[in-house]
Amino acid sequence: MTAEVGAPVSLRPATPRWRETLGLLAHNPTAAVSALLLLALVLVAIFDETLAPQGPNEVDVAARLESPSGAHPFGTDDLGRDILSRVVLGTGVSLRVGFLAVGIALLIGTGIGLLAGFYGRWIDDALMRLMDMLFAFPAVLLAIAVLAVRGTGWGNTALAIGIVYIPVFARVTRASVLGVREEVYVRASRSVGASDWRLLTRHVLPNAAPPIIVQTSISLAFAVLAEAALSFLGLGTQPPDPSWGLMLAEGRGFIDLAWWLAFFPGMAIFLTVLCFNLLGDGLRDVLDPKQRTLMAGGGR
Amino acid sequence: MTAPVLEVEDLRVRLRTPRGPADVVNGLSYRVGAGETVAVVGESGSGKSVSVLALLGLLPAGIATVTGRALLQGEDLLTMAPERLRQVRGPGAGMVFQDPMTSLNPVLTIGRQIVEGIRAHGDVDKAAARRRAAELLGEVGLPDPVGALDRYPHELSGGMRQRVVIAIALSNSPALLVADEATTALDVTVQAQIIDLVEKLQAERGTGVVWITHDLGVVAGIADRVLVMYGGRCVEDGTVDDVLENPVHPYTRGLLGALPDLARPAVGGVVPDLATVPGVPPAPTDLPAGCVFWPRCPVRGDARCETEQPPLAVIGSADVRLPHRAATWCTDRTSGTESPAGGFR
Amino acid sequence: MSGDVLVSARGLEVHFPVGGRGFRRKPAGLLRAVDGVDLDIHRGETLGLVGESGCGKSTLGNALLRLVPTTGGTLTFDGTDLTGLEGRRLKELRRRAGMVFQDPFASLDPRRTVAQTVGEPLEVHGLRTGKRARADRVAELLELVGLDPGVAGRYPHEFSGGQRQRVGIARALAGEPDFLVCDEAIASLDVSVQAQVLNLLRRLQRQLGLTLLFISHDLSAVRHISDRIAVMYLGRIVEVGPARAVGTDPQMPYTQALLSAVPLPHPKLERERKRIVLTGDVPSPAAVPSGCRFRTRCPYAFEPCDDVDPALQSVGAPGQQAACHLHGVVGAPAAAPEGVTATP
Numbered sequence: 001m002t003a004e005v006g007a008p009v010s011l012r013p014a015t016p017r018w019r020e021t022l023g024l025l026a027h028n029p030t031a032a033v034s035a036l037l038l039l040a041l042v043l044v045a046i047f048d049e050t051l052a053p054q055g056p057n058e059v060d061v062a063a064r065l066e067s068p069s070g071a072h073p074f075g076t077d078d079l080g081r082d083i084l085s086r087v088v089l090g091t092g093v094s095l096r097v098g099f100l101a102v103g104i105a106l107l108i109g110t111g112i113g114l115l116a117g118f119y120g121r122w123i124d125d126a127l128m129r130l131m132d133m134l135f136a137f138p139a140v141l142l143a144i145a146v147l148a149v150r151g152t153g154w155g156n157t158a159l160a161i162g163i164v165y166i167p168v169f170a171r172v173t174r175a176s177v178l179g180v181r182e183e184v185y186v187r188a189s190r191s192v193g194a195s196d197w198r199l200l201t202r203h204v205l206p207n208a209a210p211p212i213i214v215q216t217s218i219s220l221a222f223a224v225l226a227e228a229a230l231s232f233l234g235l236g237t238q239p240p241d242p243s244w245g246l247m248l249a250e251g252r253g254f255i256d257l258a259w260w261l262a263f264f265p266g267m268a269i270f271l272t273v274l275c276f277n278l279l280g281d282g283l284r285d286v287l288d289p290k291q292r293t294l295m296a297g298g299g300r
Numbered sequence: 301m302t303a304p305v306l307e308v309e310d311l312r313v314r315l316r317t318p319r320g321p322a323d324v325v326n327g328l329s330y331r332v333g334a335g336e337t338v339a340v341v342g343e344s345g346s347g348k349s350v351s352v353l354a355l356l357g358l359l360p361a362g363i364a365t366v367t368g369r370a371l372l373q374g375e376d377l378l379t380m381a382p383e384r385l386r387q388v389r390g391p392g393a394g395m396v397f398q399d400p401m402t403s404l405n406p407v408l409t410i411g412r413q414i415v416e417g418i419r420a421h422g423d424v425d426k427a428a429a430r431r432r433a434a435e436l437l438g439e440v441g442l443p444d445p446v447g448a449l450d451r452y453p454h455e456l457s458g459g460m461r462q463r464v465v466i467a468i469a470l471s472n473s474p475a476l477l478v479a480d481e482a483t484t485a486l487d488v489t490v491q492a493q494i495i496d497l498v499e500k501l502q503a504e505r506g507t508g509v510v511w512i513t514h515d516l517g518v519v520a521g522i523a524d525r526v527l528v529m530y531g532g533r534c535v536e537d538g539t540v541d542d543v544l545e546n547p548v549h550p551y552t553r554g555l556l557g558a559l560p561d562l563a564r565p566a567v568g569g570v571v572p573d574l575a576t577v578p579g580v581p582p583a584p585t586d587l588p589a590g591c592v593f594w595p596r597c598p599v600r601g602d603a604r605c606e607t608e609q610p611p612l613a614v615i616g617s618a619d620v621r622l623p624h625r626a627a628t629w630c631t632d633r634t635s636g637t638e639s640p641a642g643g644f645r
Numbered sequence: 646m647s648g649d650v651l652v653s654a655r656g657l658e659v660h661f662p663v664g665g666r667g668f669r670r671k672p673a674g675l676l677r678a679v680d681g682v683d684l685d686i687h688r689g690e691t692l693g694l695v696g697e698s699g700c701g702k703s704t705l706g707n708a709l710l711r712l713v714p715t716t717g718g719t720l721t722f723d724g725t726d727l728t729g730l731e732g733r734r735l736k737e738l739r740r741r742a743g744m745v746f747q748d749p750f751a752s753l754d755p756r757r758t759v760a761q762t763v764g765e766p767l768e769v770h771g772l773r774t775g776k777r778a779r780a781d782r783v784a785e786l787l788e789l790v791g792l793d794p795g796v797a798g799r800y801p802h803e804f805s806g807g808q809r810q811r812v813g814i815a816r817a818l819a820g821e822p823d824f825l826v827c828d829e830a831i832a833s834l835d836v837s838v839q840a841q842v843l844n845l846l847r848r849l850q851r852q853l854g855l856t857l858l859f860i861s862h863d864l865s866a867v868r869h870i871s872d873r874i875a876v877m878y879l880g881r882i883v884e885v886g887p888a889r890a891v892g893t894d895p896q897m898p899y900t901q902a903l904l905s906a907v908p909l910p911h912p913k914l915e916r917e918r919k920r921i922v923l924t925g926d927v928p929s930p931a932a933v934p935s936g937c938r939f940r941t942r943c944p945y946a947f948e949p950c951d952d953v954d955p956a957l958q959s960v961g962a963p964g965q966q967a968a969c970h971l972h973g974v975v976g977a978p979a980a981a982p983e984g985v986t987a988t989p
Contacts, residue, residue, distance in 0.1 A: 184751040188813070191712055192766040192820065193739030206756045343835040344806075443925070457926045458698075487697035487862060488906040489923045495908075496922065514836055517865075517908030521915040540912045556910060558840035560869030562892065563909050571869060573847065574840035580805050 024286045031282020034275040041272060045092040052085040057240050065258045075260035077250065083260060086242040087268050093243045094272065097158045097236070098223040104162030106216055109169025114208075116170065117177030118200060128174065135167040140233075143226075147235050157236045161226045165219055172215045176208035183207070210287035217280035221273040228269050244269050303374075304331040305475045305508035306355075306393075311368035313347070313354045313532075315584070322584035324350045326532040328368075330525075332476065332508040339523035339540070340512045341555075345581050347532035348512050352478050354378075356393060357385045373475055390421040394469030398481035400461035403468070404453040410437070410464050411449025417471045436467040440497055459490035466497065473505060480512045495522055516559060520544055525622070528552050531582050531592030534612060538624030548615055548626040551577065551593050591629065602629035651723055651824060651856045652686040652709055658717030659701070659708045663931055676931045678704040680880030681718070683957060688823075691850055691857040693871030693888065695864055695903070699927055701880040706826045706860045710742050711735060723823070740770050743817030747829035749809035753801040759812050760797035763787065766819035786815040791845060807838035814845065818853070825850075826858045831866060843870055864907045868892040873964070876900045879938040880930055882957065886965030896960045896967035899939050937970065949974045 026032050044051055060080035068075045074083035116127040134142075143160035150156045180186065186203050194202075228245025230236035237243035239250070244265040251261030313325040325347040332338045342348040353359050354366045355377055370377040372392050377385065389395075397403055405413060414433035418424055424432070430449065437445035440463040453461055462482065469477060479498070483491040499522065502509055511522055519526055519540065526543040528536040528551065536549040547553045557575030579596040582588055588595050590606045597605070604610070612625045659679035678701040686692050696702045707713045709720065711727055720727045722738060730738060743766075746752035753762055763783050767773050773782045784794035790811040801809055810830065817825055827846065831839040847870060850857050861867050867874055868888055875885040876899065884897040895901045902921040909915060923942045928934055934941050940950040949970045956976040957966040968976070 183754075184746050184748060185754040187712065188744070188746055188752045188816070189754070189765060191710060191739065191744040192816065193736045193769045194765065195769075198769065202757070203754050207754065343837060459926060488864070488908075489697065489902060490926075491908070492906040492920050492922055496920075515908065516836070516910040517915075520910050520912045521908050523912075544910055544912055555836055558837045559910055560840075560843065560863075560865040561910065562865045562868055562904070562907055563911055563914060573844045574869070576840045576844065577837040580807070580838075 021286060025282060028282045028285060030278050031286070034278040034282065037271070037275045038279065041091060041275075042095065044088060045095045048089050048092050052082075052088040054082040054085040057081060058085075065254065065261075067258070068260055074264045075258065077247075077258075077261050078254060083247075083264050086247060087244070087264050090242040090244045090247065090265065091268070093154055093237055093241065094224050094227055094245075094269075097154050097161065097227040098220050100155070100158035101161035101165065101223040101226070102216055102219050104159060105165035105169050105219065106212070108162075109166040110173045110205075110212060112166070113170040113173025113175075114177055114200060114205060117174040117208075118181050118196075118204060124174075127170070131167040131170045134163070139164045139226075140229075143230060144235060147230075152235065152238055154237060157227055157230055158223075160230070161223050164226070165223065168219065169212065169215060172211050173208065176211045177204055180204050180208045210283075213287060214280050214284045217276050217283055221276035221280070224269065224272050224276070304333050304371075305336075305373060306332040306510070307369075307371040308351075308355065309369040309371075311351060311354065311370060312366070313350055313359070314365045315350075315359075316363050316365075317585060319585045323587060324532050324584045325354065326587075328529075328532075328534055330527055330534070330537065332510055334475070334508055335502060335506040336524050337502065337509040337511055337522055338525045338527060339519040340510060340527050340529060341514065341516065341519055342529035343514055343555075343581060345584065346529040347584070348529045349480050351529075352480060352510060352512060356389060356395065356478065357382070387421065390417060390474070391472040392474055393476040393478060394472070394474040396462070396465050396469050396477070396479045396482040398484050400458065400465045401453065403465045404461060406453055409450050409452055410456075414449075414464075414468055414471055417468050421472045433467075433471070436471055437464070439501070440464070440467045440470075441493065442467075459486055459493065462486060462490075462494060463497070466494070466501075470501060470505075470507075474507065476508045476510065477502075478510045478512070481514070482511075483518065484513065484515070491518070498522070516544065516556060528555075531587055532584060533592055533609075533627065535593065535628070536626040537612070539622050542616075542622075542624040546616075546624075548624070548630075549593070549628045550597050550599050550630055552626075554598070591627075593628075597630075599630050604629050649688040650685045651688040652684075652858075653721045654682050654684045654705075654709065654718065655720075656718035657682040657684075657705070657708060657715060657720055659704050659713055660716045674931050677701075677880050677933055678930055679708055679715075680930070680933065682877075682880070682882050684875060684882055684885070686824075686856060686858060687873075688856055689854055690872045691847075691859055691870055693867035693874040694858060694860045694877060695862065695867050695874060696877035697862060697903075697927060699930065700877045701930065702860050702877045703828050705877065706744070706828050706858060709858065710744055710826060711738060712744070736770070740766065740820035741822050742824040742826070743820065743822040745810070745813050745817050745825065745827040745830040748833050749806050749813055750801075750833070752813050753809055755801055758798055758800055759787070759792075759804075762801075762812060763797075763815045763819055766816065770820055772820065782819070786819055787812075789818065789849070790815045791841075805838075806834050807841055810834060810838075810842055811845070814842075814849070818849070821853075822855070824856045824858070826860065828860045829862070830859075832861065832863070839866065846870065864892075864904060865909075876903065879927065879933055881938060881968070883939065883969070884965075884967040885957070886967075887962055890962035890965045894961055896965060896972065897939075897969045898943050898945050898971070900967075902944075937968075945971060953977070 025035065058081060060076065062080065063076050064080040065078055066072055066076045072082050072084065074087060076082055112127050112131065116124040142164055146160035146163060147156055181204055186199055189199055189203055227236055228248060231243045231245030232249040237246050239246060247265035248262050254261045309329050311325055311328040315322045315324055328351055330338060340348045354364065355370045357377065359366065366378055368378065372388065380388065411430060411433055414436060415426065415429040418429040418432055434445045434449055437448050442448050442460060442463055456464065483494050486494065495518065498509065501507065513519060523540045526537060526540050527534050528543065528549065530551050536543055536547065536552045543552065547556055554575065554577035558577060560574060577596055582592065590608055591610055594600055594605045610627045610629045612627045614623045614625050616624055657679055658681060661676040661678060663674045663676045682705055694702050704713060708715050711730060715728055722742065727738065760783050763786055764779055767779050767782060773779050783797055787794045787797065792808065792811050831842050834842060843866060846857065849855060859867060859870050871888045873886060874888045874891040875882050876891065876897065877883065878899050884891060884895060884900045891900060895904055902923050905921045921944065925942050928941055936952045937950040937955050940946040943950065953970065953974055953976045955968040955970050957968045958972060958975045959965065960967050960972045
């Protein structure tokens with residue numbers, strides 16, 4: 001934008017909204033720590049090859065079922081593979097599946113919720129009954145069906161989990177949109193001639209977003225858990241690929257003999273899920289408009 | 301004059317806010333006699349509502365610091381133990397707020413809510429309390445009072461709900477009735493009914509009334525005495541005739557000038573623009589030094605305006621019992637408001 | 646004033662189905678929010694529309710701009726029939742007619758800056774294309790409503806109620822409309838700020854030659870700003886005429902009661918004044934009384950009021966009309982249930 005003398009009009013906001021949100025988030029210690037931990041996890045997932053001390057399937061027959069030590073901080077499994085390396089390399093699988101699954105659910109579910117909530121009437125009825133049916137279907141059965149038709153693999157695992165979560169996003173979005181669509185500013189925008197598309201994208205969705213963002217964070221936790229569960233059942237990641245859920249399943253047989261086989265992948269799942277949940281709670285507080293005006297009002 | 305029902309002395313309220321301490325009420329003193337109506341007038345943020353919430357102990361304790369004295373029939377409300385305050389709120393002081401739904405429980409019948417109030421403050425059996433409740437609803441002009449006992453708040457119109465709230469407030473014949481913008485949400489015809497009702501009940505029972513409003517028209521009809529608040533202070537008080545007919549403080553003059561007036565006919569067919577008070581009221585976190593009204597005052601000029609808060613000083617009125625007072629350094633009583641021609645931002 | 650009519654309604658109806666949820670959605674009843682309104686708004690005038698809550702004045706304002714669907718009657722804007730208007734021509738109406746809303750805290754999108762809000766009509770209608778031209782126009786509009794153009798980048802929460810209402814007015818004016826509907830535009834503001842906004846609206850009306858529909862429950866404000874006043878009761882215009890005539894010599898008992906109930910800031914006048922206190926509540930618009938709809942609360946109700954629905958007739962000052970049998974029984978007998986065939 002050109003800053004010329006005479007017309008000092010800037011169409012840009014004084015402080016961008018997202019920066020304000022980040023600032024508020026930083027003041028919420030639990031959420032801030034969770035966010036940092038998750039960031040660290042993402043970095044681990046990206047640089048897993050460099051970070052892992054060994055390859056995932058480097059078998060050392062001499063060092064089978066070794067308890068945690070200096071050489072193998074998390075111990076080794078029944079084939080002598082380094083557990084730390086497998087946990088590190090499993091991070092990518094878990095997060096990838098989580099993000100993709102939630103991405104699918106977010107995109108489709110939010111779209112459906114937006115249309116149902118905004119247009120109401122028969123569109124609402126039709127779409128939400130469809131969602132109810134999807135919701136009523138046993139999740140594991142649905143996932144098994146998807147995986148049976150399309151075969152296993154992390155992409156299909158994500159698709160299966162994503163489909164299961166579509167109704168959740170549809171419902172959250174619809175509920176939020178129902179409140180926002182009655183707002184006077186939406187009517188005001190319509191009164192100056194804005195199209196439905198414009199109302200939806202510029203006014204309704206941005207204002208309906210906070211609960212969806214919170215739901216995203218919480219669903220990520222569930223998706224990571226779901227991936228682990230499916231892998232545990234043998235439907236997700238296939239051996240010998242490392243995955244937290246799969247490692248948990250494999251370690252199950254040795255639980256009385258070598259607790260570290262199940263313990264470390266279990267902790268990884270626990271921490272990731274906890275962080276996503278805490279971040280969700282923090283976001284819920286920060287995105288609450290009441291809290292925002294109270295805290296941000298002074299910044300003029 | 302009889303002993304006052306309520307005597308407020310140097311009431312101060314400071315609220316803790318994220319933006320620092322806010323001095324919402326800064327030294328407010330007034331008294332309400334039996335059967336007397338004192339109107340507290342001011343715009344939003346003037347501290348008028350907070351001042352009564354503070355009296356009745358309805359401000360959140362961790363956030364508000366209240367000092368001063370507030371004697372209700374000789375007992376200080378501000379130092380009272382919480383249990384005693386709860387006892388006093390029924391028979392001592394009744395409250396009516398702007399939105400009747402905030403005072404009514406939506407899931408309980410009207411009858412149950414009134415009966416509860418009566419039984420909480422007196423040893424009455426259920427049947428007697430119910431009879432009394434029906435009587436009260438009749439008194440406040442509800443058609444079919446007995447039938448109304450078994451109805452829920454949402455089944456009544458706004459005006460009827462406000463009558464129910466008044467019935468609850470009056471159920472223990474309080475010495476003091478506090479009405480905070482009680483008729484603001486109502487239509488004028490219903491407002492007229494409610495005001496008539498309060499005046500009638502007041503005459504019968506000798507209740508002292510504190511009527512908080514921004515509507516100077518309502519004040520003219522209901523008040524004996526008026527207290528104009530600005531920036532947490534009383535800037536002018538006196539009898540309703542003194543304050544509304546001969547306002548002295550530039551703010552009071554500004555308020556009156558800003559009112560479109562049905563009784564003030566257009567001159568030569570041309571309706572003049574309304575006078576306005578320029579600017580906006582000060583934030584309680586950031587009150588100006590000197591006179592609170594100084595930054596918006598159209599007649600400022602005295603050297604003390606910027607540095608010294610003018611005291612409430614008696615003006616004119618000969619009657620020492622009903623003094624007309626104003627807090628201003630302004631001595632020019634002829635001009636008061638900015639000419640409407642000047643724009644402002 | 647010229648006789649040039651900009652907005653005209655004849656027998657306008659806005660009925661909402663009430664109750665009855667479920668798949669079949671058979672309505673349990675009909676809420677007659679606007680129920681046979683005849684109204685002409687002349688080019689360049691300010692028409693005040695008063696009435697109590699629930700009388701349908703706000704719905705009427707929205708219906709005139711096609712913001713709620715009408716269910717019967719005709720409606721024209723500058724000679725164009727508005728009923729059934731679609732697509733591009735409806736959009737053009739949105740440019741030519743603006744609306745200012747009651748609550749300045751709710752009518753601005755909290756996530757959009759003042760510039761985005763005021764500039765929205767420009768974007769929507771493709772006016773002043775180009776970043777620079779648009780920013781200039783936004784600055785011009787802000788200046789027009791008495792705001793510092795430097796605030797364009799700020800968010801609504803940084804403003805006071807009065808300033809927000811100015812932003813709302815600037816948005817309504819962005820498309821250079823001929824017609825502006827102000828729906829309780831000052832009701833949520835403090836007294837001194839109300840005066841500022843009233844003065845602003847009067848100045849804009851003169852400066853831009855706007856036609857203004859000023860909807861309010863505040864008779865004093867309406868009397869102050871309006872050239873003509875229309876009084877609404879239970880979905881119908883019951884009296885209309887020059888502001889001075891309606892304000893000082895009302896011909897309809899309802900207007901008389903309404904006027905007498907307005908509290909005035911003069912203690913001596915107030916003490917002497919005789920109020921016409923109406924009894925009872927306004928009937929529900931889902932159960933409109935037969936005949937004259939005011940008869941259930943009217944102190945003068947007599948025989949014909951029960952079964953003849955009074956029509957507006959000329960009484961009092963030139964241009965003044967009232968719907969009341971006290972001036973002679975004129976109107977349609979309430980024999981057959983009317984309004985059965987509601988056209989969509």
